Amino acid sequence: MTIITEHSIALPIDLPSKDVHAKMDIFYNPVMISNRNISILLLNTINTKELQIADPLAGSGIRSLRFIKELAAGKIGRLCVNDLKPNFPSYFTKRLKDSKIKKxxxxxxxxxxxxxxxxxxxxxxxxxxxxxGSPNPFLGAAIARLSREGFLAITATDTAALTGTYPQVTRRKYWAEPMHNYLMHEIGLRILIRKIQLQGIQFDKALTPLLSYHKEHYFRIYFQASKGKEKCDALVKQHQYFLHCSSCLQFKNSGYNSEKCSCGKQFSVAGPLSIGALTDQKLIRKMAKNNLFPEETAFLDLLATEATIPQIGYYDLHEIARKLKKDPPRMENILKKIKAVRTHFSGTGIKTMASLEEIKKEFFPIHR
Structure with a gap:
């Protein structure tokens, strides 16, 4: 038995010698500390009080324990903590006592x-x-019980399905065609957003992403619900296809799933997927400003900067360099010259409103 300390909470946990797995007596994933940090930061940033909060898949209960300890006073109206493991009620009650939390x-x-x-x-x-794994089995119940303007936070760890490692699984579980190339994480995230939005539309609930990202081995999305058929219809209009040319690296979104690139080659197709904003700019800036977790600073700053350019897809400098058979320019230089920003999806990727031809010019010394 190991005592794990995660910010305000200490837990006795039997960690496996290899990767964590669903059959652990008490499920705890240390890789998800960042996930939990950001959930606390987001809840402390949004202007709400007396929230009715549900933690349906609590595992060790670490998220709920940290909510009790670390959310601002008055933020929690009621906290419902649940897990199917037979010993969970007695286990969590003991953890409350150990954490000096009054039941x-x-x-x-x-x-x-x-x-x-x-x-x-x-x-x-x-x-x-x-x-x-996948959030699919729980989406219907979660959305059905989400309040009119409630917040829904969703993690998906079945990244292989969403990024095209197993295309048949993507089609079956997420009703979309994946794209297994350097863009796969953004495409996978946007496919997941659409799938969840379609579930919400069944209840006339429009689910708008407030914060969406890929990190480590998972996707994470925070939605806010709003009621109304018109709002749902507006979301459906954002469900389009993503077209990418493997020959010249052009890309675009489209209402059609079969087009030719201007270079004459056929586009590869992914989707349908959401082409809406992944992150609310005001919220992420405020979160970055309010952040009390030093280990999240760089990531939040990156998300805040990335949100300023609402591009669907991104350009990878190393992919372009391979096509041109040139060394890529220094990242700092190209960011300034073409008014680009880094993307969290790739250490060599950029988002910009500049054209691909403008980017390619930066690979030739005469233009530097």
């Missing part, structure tokens, strides 16, 4: 299948779905 009627501990837990409740203002 009040604001803390509800349940021991049910996650969807049943959600459907047995009246509703929530914030639901955090952090499954091992």
């Amino acid at each position: 009040t009627d604001k803390i509800i501990i349940e021991n049910k299948e996650a969807s049943r837990f959600l459907l047995d409740q009246a509703g929530f203002d914030y639901i955090d779905l952090d499954p091992f």
Whole structure:
């Protein structure tokens, strides 16, 4: 038994010698510390109080324990913590005691299948779905119990399905064609957003992303719901295809899934997917400013900068260099010259409103 300290909470955990897995007696994933840090930061940044919060797949309960300790006073109205493991209620009660947290009627501990837990409740203002694998099995229940302007946080760790390693799985689970190249993480994230939005539309709930990103081995999206058929229809208009030319590296979004590139080659196609904004610029700037987790500073600053250029897709300097058979220019130089920003999807990627031809000019010394 190892004592794990994660910010305000210490937990006794039996960690496996290799990767974490779903059959652990008490599930705890140390890689997800950043995921939990950012959820706390986001909740402390949005202007809400007395939230009805659900943690349907609590595992070790670390997220909920940290919510109790680290969310601002008055932020939690009621916290419902659930996990299907048979010993979870006694385990979590003991962790409350160890953490010197008084068990009040604001803390509800349940021991049910996650969807049943959600459907047995009246509703929530914030639901955090952090499954091992795909969130698909829990989407319907979560969205059904999400309040009119509630917040839905979703993690997906089945990145192989979303990034095209197994295209048939993408088509079956996410109703879209993936793209297995350097763009696969952004494409996978946008496919996931569309799938979740379609689930919301069934309930006349328009789910707008506030913060979306890929990190480590997972995708993470925070949505805010709003009610109305017109808002849902507007989201559907944002569901298009992404077209990419493997020959010249041009890309675009389109309402059509078969087009030829201007270079004469056929575009590769991904989607349908969401072409809407991945992140709310005001929110991410405020989060970066309010951040109390030093280990998240660089990542939040990167997301805040990236959000200033609303480009679907990005250019990878090393991919362009391979096509041109040239060394890539220094990242700092090209960012200034073509008014580009880095992307969190790739250390060699940039987002810019400049054309591909303008970017290519920077690969030739005469233009530097």
